[in-house]
Amino acid sequence: MNLYEHETKSVLRGYGLPIAEGVVASSPDEARGAAAGLGGARWVVKAQVRAGQRGKAGGVQFVDSADAVAAAAKDMLGKKLVTGQTTRDGLLVKKVLVEAAQDITQEIYAAVMVDRTTGRLTVVVSGAGGVDVEETLKDASKREQVDCDFDPMPTAADFAHIPAKLNLSGNAATAMPELLAATCKAFVENDANLIELNPVAVTAAGTLAVIDAKMVIDDNALFRHTSFAALRDDDDEADPQELEAHRYELNYVKLDGSVGLMCTGAGMAMATIDLIHQKGGEAANFMDVRPVASREQVTEGVLLLLRNPNVKSIIVNTMGGGILRCDLIAEGVAEAYRKSKTSVPIVFRAAGTAKEIGELALRNQAIPVTIVDEIDDAVESAVRLAAGGASS
Amino acid sequence: MSILVDSTTRVVFQGLTGATASRMAERAIAQGTRVVGGVTPGKGGQTHLDLPVFNSMAEAVAEVQPDASAVFVPPAKAADAIIEAAEAGVGLVVCVTERMPIQDVARVKRRLAKTDCKLIGPNSFGIITPGQCRIGVMPDRPHMPGSVGIASRAATLTYEAVDQISSLGLGQSTSVGIGGDPVHGIGFAECLKLFWEDDLTHAVILIGELGGTDEQEAAAFLKQQSDQKPVIAYVAGVHAPKERRMGHAGTVDFFGEGNASAKIDALKDAGAIVLDNPSEIGDTVRRALWKRKRG
Numbered sequence: 001m002n003l004y005e006h007e008t009k010s011v012l013r014g015y016g017l018p019i020a021e022g023v024v025a026s027s028p029d030e031a032r033g034a035a036a037g038l039g040g041a042r043w044v045v046k047a048q049v050r051a052g053q054r055g056k057a058g059g060v061q062f063v064d065s066a067d068a069v070a071a072a073a074k075d076m077l078g079k080k081l082v083t084g085q086t087t088r089d090g091l092l093v094k095k096v097l098v099e100a101a102q103d104i105t106q107e108i109y110a111a112v113m114v115d116r117t118t119g120r121l122t123v124v125v126s127g128a129g130g131v132d133v134e135e136t137l138k139d140a141s142k143r144e145q146v147d148c149d150f151d152p153m154p155t156a157a158d159f160a161h162i163p164a165k166l167n168l169s170g171n172a173a174t175a176m177p178e179l180l181a182a183t184c185k186a187f188v189e190n191d192a193n194l195i196e197l198n199p200v201a202v203t204a205a206g207t208l209a210v211i212d213a214k215m216v217i218d219d220n221a222l223f224r225h226t227s228f229a230a231l232r233d234d235d236d237e238a239d240p241q242e243l244e245a246h247r248y249e250l251n252y253v254k255l256d257g258s259v260g261l262m263c264t265g266a267g268m269a270m271a272t273i274d275l276i277h278q279k280g281g282e283a284a285n286f287m288d289v290r291p292v293a294s295r296e297q298v299t300e301g302v303l304l305l306l307r308n309p310n311v312k313s314i315i316v317n318t319m320g321g322g323i324l325r326c327d328l329i330a331e332g333v334a335e336a337y338r339k340s341k342t343s344v345p346i347v348f349r350a351a352g353t354a355k356e357i358g359e360l361a362l363r364n365q366a367i368p369v370t371i372v373d374e375i376d377d378a379v380e381s382a383v384r385l386a387a388g389g390a391s392s
Numbered sequence: 393m394s395i396l397v398d399s400t401t402r403v404v405f406q407g408l409t410g411a412t413a414s415r416m417a418e419r420a421i422a423q424g425t426r427v428v429g430g431v432t433p434g435k436g437g438q439t440h441l442d443l444p445v446f447n448s449m450a451e452a453v454a455e456v457q458p459d460a461s462a463v464f465v466p467p468a469k470a471a472d473a474i475i476e477a478a479e480a481g482v483g484l485v486v487c488v489t490e491r492m493p494i495q496d497v498a499r500v501k502r503r504l505a506k507t508d509c510k511l512i513g514p515n516s517f518g519i520i521t522p523g524q525c526r527i528g529v530m531p532d533r534p535h536m537p538g539s540v541g542i543a544s545r546a547a548t549l550t551y552e553a554v555d556q557i558s559s560l561g562l563g564q565s566t567s568v569g570i571g572g573d574p575v576h577g578i579g580f581a582e583c584l585k586l587f588w589e590d591d592l593t594h595a596v597i598l599i600g601e602l603g604g605t606d607e608q609e610a611a612a613f614l615k616q617q618s619d620q621k622p623v624i625a626y627v628a629g630v631h632a633p634k635e636r637r638m639g640h641a642g643t644v645d646f647f648g649e650g651n652a653s654a655k656i657d658a659l660k661d662a663g664a665i666v667l668d669n670p671s672e673i674g675d676t677v678r679r680a681l682w683k684r685k686r687g
Contacts, residue, residue, distance in 0.1 A: 085633075114494055116575050116604050119501025150495075150502065191495055193574075221493035223468060255633065266572060267546020267601050270628035271670050277631040278668065286632070290490065291529065291547075319548035319555075321517070322419065322529040323412065352551050353531045375552070376671040 001217050001232050002050040006097045008215040012195075015186040017179060019210045022099040024048070031073035034098040035066045042101040045072040049091040052214065053083040055131050059093070062101055069098060088256045102209055107199035108166055109133045109143075110180060112187040121148040121187070123159070123180055127166045129199035146180075153188060156181045172202045179208060190228075191221035241304055248297040249290055252304070257282025258312040258386040260305035260344075262298075264289050264319050264329065272317050272379060281383030284311045291323040298332025299339070306342050313385035314346040315378055320353025330358035337367040345370070345385040349378035393592035394521035394566040395541065395583070396484060396510070397460060401525045404458040404482075405430045406449065406465055406473045409440050413464035416488075416529055417441055420462075423532055425525045428456040449473075449480035460484040462518070462527045470514060471496035478509035485577075486527045487513035497575040504577075511577025517547035517569035528569065538563020539592055540677060543583035544599035545572055545606065546628060549670055553597050553626075556674025562681065565593040574603060580610035588617060595622040595681050597673060598664070600655055602629030607655035611662035622680035623664040624673060627655045 003011070009019045023034035035043050047059035054060050059081045061072040073096045080090035109129035115122045123146040128136045137143050144165050148154040156177035163173035179200065187195050194216040201209045222229040245252030251266060255273075259281045263269035266288040273283040285308065287301060305314055316333055320326040330348065337346070345368045350358045362369050370385075372378045403420065407413045408430025418441060421427050429444045429452050436447030446452040449461065461482045465473040470489040477485045492514045504511055512519055518528010522535040530547070534555040540562055544550040547569055554564060568583050570576055580598055587593045600607040607627060614623060629652040659666050665676060 114498045114575055117579075118505075119498035119575055150498065188495065191493055193494055218493050218495065220467060220491040221495065224493075253633075263548075265546055265548030267544075267599065267628045268548040268552070270601055270632055271546075271549055271626070273632065274628060274630045275669060283631075319551050320531065321548060321551055322416065322531045351555055352534065352548075374671055376669060 001219055001222070001228065003215045003217060003228075003231070004048045004050060005046060005212060005214070006048060006095075007231065008213045009210070011190060011215060012183070012186055012210065012213055015182040017182055017210050018175070018208050019213070020099055020102065022097045024095050024097055025073060026095050027077065028070040028074040031096055031098050032066045032070040035069040038098065038100045040100040043069050044099050044101045045069055045076065046097045046099070047076045047081050047093040048095040048097055049081050049086070049093055051083050051085040051091055053085055054081065057081055057083040059083065073098070087254055102201060102211065103204035104199075104201040104211070105204055106202040108202070109137065109198045110183065110200055111194065111196040112183050112192070113194050115147065118147070121150055121154065121184055122146070123148060123154070123184065125162055125166065125180070133198055148184065150188065154181055154184050168202065170206050172206055172208050175208045190215070191218045191225055192216060193218050241307065244304055245287070245301070248300045249293065250297065250301045250304075251286070251288040251290070252301075253286040254308070255283050255285050256310075257284045258310050259382050260284045260308060260311035260314040261317065262287045262289060262301055262305065262314070263317045264291075264321070264324055268317060268319060272315065272375070275375065275379040276383060279380055279383045281386055284308055289324070289329065291321060293324065293328070295328050295332040295335070298329050299335040302333050302336035303340060306336070306340050306344060311344060312388070313382045314344060315382035316346065316348050317375060317378060318350045318358070320350065320355060320358070322353070325354040326350040326352065326358030327354040327361055330361040334361055334365055334367060337365070343368055347372060347378045347382045347385065349373070349375060393590050394524065395586040395590050395593070396566060396568065397519055397521050397525040397527065399424065399524040400426070401460050402426050402428045402456065402458045403460045403462060403525070403527055404428060404449070404452045404456065405462045406477065407463065408432055408443065408445060409435055410464055412529070413462070414441060416462070416464065417443075419532060420526050423526050424523060425527070428458055449476045449482065453480045453482065458482055460486065460527060463487040463489060463513075465489060467492045471500050474500050474511060475503045478504050478507045478511075483509060485509055485511050486516065486518050487511065487571075487577075488516055488518055488529050489514045491515070492573065494573070494575055497573060501575060501577075512568060513571040513577060515573045515576070516571035517550065519566065519568045520564070521566045522564055530567070530569075534558045535567070536563040539565055539594040539681075541565045541583070541587040541590070541593040541596040542567035542599070543580050543587075543596065544569055545601050546599055547572075549599050549626070549628065552670055553599060553673045557677050560674050560678050562677060565590060570606070580606045581613040584610055584613050584623070588621065593621065594684060595624065595677055597677060598623060598625040598659070600625065600627040602627070602632055602652040602655070603650040605650070608658045611658035611664070614662035614664060620663065622684055623659075624676050624680060625659045625664045625666045626670050626673060627652050627659070627666065630656070630668075
């Protein structure tokens with residue numbers, strides 16, 4: 001799960017990272033009060049959504065008066081923010097973070113992740129922090145990587161060479177190795193998959209300040225981090241369909257298109273999305289049914305697809321394996337269609353374990369289903385049906 | 393011939409007494425796999441599926457000398473189970489467990505680096521040398537013995553490939569699921585190396601997806617080889633949206649390396665046949681083998 005910026009900052013503050021106080025506001029009046037409470041003459045108002053590239057989308061505004069803080073909050077709250085990392089519908093902004101604006105002389109990028117090959121920690125820093133860092137960092141010469149041990153944890157000494165690489169001096173140079181070691185500690189203790197500090201600023205006063213931070217917590221480790229799990233369960237800002245899918249053990253990501261899909265396996269689902277695009281359609285979602293799924297979970301998954309008003313056709317691409325059988329999927333689908341009585345056309349493609357029994361469960365029912373053998377034909381039919389065409 | 397497992401491989405199931413492990417062990421035995429025991433802490437001394445159950449891997453190693461272990465242990469305990477097997481001296485651990493914390497797998501990697509143990513997975517469908525040894529959760533039916541090697545990050549796409557080639561009469565030497573997680577045991581490059589050393593593997597199917605650098609490492613391996621075997625590759629996730637995890641935790645892209653198109657380019661550049669439609673795997677393998685035979 002991605003934490004919100006304000007949640008990330010509160011976690012990292014606990015590790016001693018230099019992060020200015022901010023106030024979370026859910027109304028323009030609260031935002032105005034926050035500015036007064038923080039003091040100063042210049043503030044930044046930041047939309048709290050779980051996606052990056054907010055700045056370019058108007059989700060980060062710098063303002064010079066308390067009235068302007070309220071106006072910026074009003075501009076964001078209750079609206080949907082569409083960034084390069086959201087769907088075209090965007091994400092609803094229910095909270096903003098108000099902070100005192102800082103005078104910045106240099107922007108640094110820093111991140112901690114796991115090295116996939118060695119299982120060790122990788123710390124990445126770059127002097128090219130800021131909004132377009134994703135592109136810059138693709139050039140390996142623009143980034144510095146430090147390979148670190150997990151046990152024992154890295155200390156400031158492991159990063160002693162970094163300040164010179166970043167041309168830091170004075171207080172900032174002294175503080176940077178400590179900051180990186182503390183970030184590693186936060187990474188390990190919270191089971192993060194990624195911590196990204198972008199930027200860490202050198203302020204006009206010559207000190208370091210973390211201006212924006214992103215923290216991705218490992219969903220698979222939430223069993224030992226119950227406070228994060230509670231944050232997610234209470235999250236009224238998350239996409240309701242994604243939350244619901246999570247309850248049914250389905251991997252679901254909402255996308256922009258009109259072809260709803262349910263697949264057995266994440267790779268199969270991505271392959272199906274790719275084929276939908278190749279054939280001129282657009283997928284409405286990613287949905288992966290796990291091998292341990294029950295028939296009820298499949299039913300809830302199909303109902304969830306049907307609740308998306310953009311869905312004009314559905315493709316169920318199922319490959320029966322050693323655990324999951326095609327007939328369980330087919331029965332789950334049939335039940336969803338009986339319950340919903342929908343007329344949204346569905347293309348069912350099964351292969352592997354219990355294919356024939358599965359197909360039988362869908363035949364001769366009052367379900368607008370097309371049954372096909374090959375993935376290719378299935379995707380073609382689903383794309384045609386989504387565009388309002390006939391099934392064959 | 394085959395890689396990693398064959399009819400002589402002695403297999404222990406960790407978590408044998410669980411429901412899924414029991415079913416998969418029964419299947420394995422029915423397919424001729426030499427399953428020699430199980431480990432479930434607290435159930436040592438019992439017999440399950442006519443097999444001896446031990447309290448620890450150390451006991452199992454002392455009593456039944458396994459070459460490989462199958463880890464069917466819940467995510468919170470899987471890391472310790474893998475490390476236990478490796479440190480007891482088992483040479484191959486196959487972990488099918490889904491949803492292990494990444495930092496647990498990272499810890500496993502660091503500990504296994506100090507042993508001679510090879511890890512397959514986690515979040516793997518397992519490994520099968522048809523007719524000889526199956527360790528995992530794959531279906532039996534479409535598999536048949538033959539000369540096509542498979543290494544894959546995606547289970548059901550693999551079954552799809554197996555279904556297609558078997559229906560054309562082309563069997564498999566060994567099919568390996570390296571797992572869908574970002575941190576995992578052996579990768580594509582190591583699988584290719586083993587398939588290159590196996591004289592009876594005549595072609596290899598690679599099934600990749602966005603995230604990580606396994607495909608690029610496979611491409612680097614291929615570029616170094618003087619003798620070529622046809623490699624038919626498919627990489628899923630070209631149209632997956634950036635920054636949004638697609639089910640497999642392995643699909644997050646850092647610094648552009650994990651981008652599916654970058655992988656496709658690297659594999660093509662190394663001489664692999666890269667398909668943009670998984671329906672074409674069967675025919676492509678058949679044509680490649682035919683061409684190879686004719687020299």
